[in-house]
Amino acid sequence: MAKTNIDLDDxxxxxxxxxxxxxxxxxxxxxxLREYILGVKNRELLDxxxxxxxxxxxxxxxx
Numbered sequence: 001m002a003k004t005n006i007d008l009d010d011x012x013x014x015x016x017x018x019x020x021x022x023x024x025x026x027x028x029x030x031x032x033l034r035e036y037i038l039g040v041k042n043r044e045l046l047d048x049x050x051x052x053x054x055x056x057x058x059x060x061x062x063x
Contacts, residue, residue, distance in 0.1 A: 008029070013028065016028045016032065
């Protein structure tokens with residue numbers, strides 16, 4: 001894992017750490033990055049709606 005020195009907004013970090021009780025700054029930042037990536041990927045999937053044909057049911061496939 002890469003070590004990086006960055007300036008973070010203290011107010012944002014404090015608020016995030018309050019919401020994620022007991023987590024370190026590193027854990028909060030990593031979680032935020034994961035959530036950000038997931039959000040972008042979900043938006044990309046939503047943008048594909050109506051552009052591709054899907055003839056399968058994931059709910060049935062992964063029971």
